[in-house]
Amino acid sequence: MADAKIFDQQLYPYQRHPDQDASAPVRHPVIVVGAGPVGLATAIDLGLHGVPVVLLDDNDRVSTGSRAICFAKRPLEIFDRLGCGQQMVDKGVVWNVGKVFMGERQVYDFNLLPEGGHRRPAFINLQQYYVEQMLLDRLRDLQGQGAPIQLRGKSRVSAIGQHEDHATVEIDTPEGPYELEADWLIACDGAGSPTRKMLGLDFVGRVFEDNFLIADVTMQADFPTERWFWFDPPFNPGQSALLHKQPDGVWRIDLQLGWDIDKEVEKRPENVIPRIKAMLGEDVEFALEWVSVYTFQCRRMERFRHGRVIFAGDSAHQVSPFGARGANSGIQDADNLCWKLKLVLDGSAPETLLDSYDAERLYGAEENILNSTRSTDFITPKSEISRIFRDAALHLSERHAFARPFVNSGRLSVPCTYDGSALNTADAMPEAPARTRPGSPCPDAELPDGFLLDRLGGRFTVLAIGTDAKPVEAGDIPIDLIALAPSETLAERYGTGIYLIRPDQHIAARWPAFDARAIREAIARATGNTP
Template structure:
């Protein structure tokens, strides 16, 4: 594992751009973390030239984001990285909550039958970054227009009406670039955000948590264990998660008034871990960090030709796995819109809907993350009394269990109320309404989501529709599924109806639906879904 941290995956090489006064690229991405690489891969798969700039040349040190939900795994499938993630990751469905020494609550996140991907996997972020870089190399070998430039640090940015100009420092000196569009994916401490004078709004909670990645042999099951007021961390909380390679993630609440650098020293971390794991436990520390709960976002994710995604746009506390999972949903929402704008098939106001839809998603995450944080770390005596009463009651009484909040786990964002949705007048199933991501289902020879994505499609079920439709240069292809082919599919897309037509966006979200084909309605829905009606 040390090797993966130390080996440059995209070492610095001199670019021809450094030998010209200035050159313009359609899209430049700042940040070669999971969100930036996902954005770049999505663009390259659709033949949009993209440059990724990063001041590093390696994967991130430490596990960082580890918990990946089903919807982001489905997005990674579309990007060509889903299989290595699931093959390497630890699949888990069960979570247990302890109060003191007692188990008070247990939940099962097993997804309904009929999904290709599991509810959650645990996998260190450095593996995801490695798989994404490997995918970049595959695309380069296929001749796709994508490039990562390591040790290229953006030192200055200027916004203009028709471009963004960048000054970039390298080991061989500075050079300049122009970008028609800039996507900032440079993390929670985003230099891009700072250079442009933007900031977050929201809450910083007065609490700190220690993260320790521990390598050990242990017979704990592959479950999420969360403790309130455990005997080994009295008055605080703790979390245990299993990762691949015998690595275990441990989170320990420390409180607010601490010396962060002192608490990160091994001589202070190890006694805390021994108190939790037992004096005889044998383990090695791989990585230690301390984080502060933050639930904040930029007021807007679009600023002219600069678009922010991932942690550079929003931050949430880590309990709930809403950080990296949300960032991947950002790029999933953004890239198809940017592609249409670059191709001249949609107005650039379509990108305003990236801001609207993903701010909506960020607000949903911040609300859930804030509620979790308030439950985990009560801010008053009465809040603590309430929390402890809920935990006591949950052990014996079903009604109290939904109130237990050790982190509301990541769920797909449904863009209810989006201006891109066609108003729905059907009585088709609620879970596949306009704005919702498509639900996977097994069909005769393939999984549904493997056949959806990257362009507009009609999903025709038990009713006729043309093979394709051209709507002002936007090609809409038809995927036909016969009723009765899959009971799971019928339940999710037909309900009590015998036929249906779904208009699917390139990001696999439902844009509109009807019980039978109507060409005029479909054309209007495509125009609406591309901000042209």
């Protein structure tokens, strides 16, 4: 059970703010709507950049129930940059291995992080309320250090107005409404996004017919720390099931229910408990902590930027839970957006740089939706011939490696490579490892004094591996220089040469040798300053 039921505690209760007594609406550089994982990460990132930000939430506590539980390697690396990754890993359940079953037989297993030299694992399982609590703790820590972050609980946005150079926000509080203005408004207010609805916007994409029961149960069990997925298990014949371990003796169970169900009836304990007993056995003692029923949805907004309002996380896109691409994608949205917004607010980049957020994260959303849709079609075949193909792939995968790539129990979250981004400079090292081409996130590597990613992020960085380099100036944009001796791991992942790394640890350009002019041109391109 969650420590002292953290989701029952008022962690950021309403307090009256002087803005409510101002004679005219107060203007803030950035207002973020929604204090879930994405909104909190956005506010922290902006605060680290020195950008004043107001975070509004209609609640005053963390989310009820586990909700998102699988946090992938890339978001953990982003949390490291934000200053709270270690706490999450310490509390979370670390795993790299998954197993796939057909009926009662295990057909194969897989390792999501087969190579060494990375600080972070492929995944941790950690309840969303703990993630939010740790982000809140980090936000409070930054506030104590003077970071310009405000968090206002019980502050519900009820109306939004768009203007050429700002947005207006009407806020309802326990003491009545008031208005604020923002140079930029970031909507992180979830799949039901009131912000999106207020602007008359909607999703495009698919909603699938199948329904799934999701239950968090507390129990003492000796299942290993792995992801187990069943097709056609005896305890849920003709359907699928998933089992995950979480901290505090909590286990996540997903059970496919099929079409045409009454969701409220299926959530009743008298209906949930027999299903779980059939899975675990009559003699296993457990208690329900949280229950929900969901349908697969693979949808997104047509654009994520609308004038002065920018959407991130579930407010911008939705995918099915299998694959852990929802919250993980939202954290990468924030990672992509905040450094760009900082440059725009400072006047170091044109507003059109924010269009690259739209392009790059739409690309990421499309990648997630494609993989999520394929997973859904494999898990829930829509025709008899599809089911025959799926079952044949599962049977063959038990003995033949060639069939395993066809098995899809949820293609798990991986970082997005922004191939074709307008911010990339043409690759001057095509013979170097493809995994570090322009647009790619930097893979980690162990160094004699730590890990590579601990030294990157927040600013542009010139990374020189096994070659000479000098400091570079590019107007008022700060640029770090890191020179590393080549090693076996660096050679395998980067080769030798010069890399230009963006503040979000994505690669903007690479060259075989140092060229200050080329670096300045690449920075101009990566900041939208190229005509």
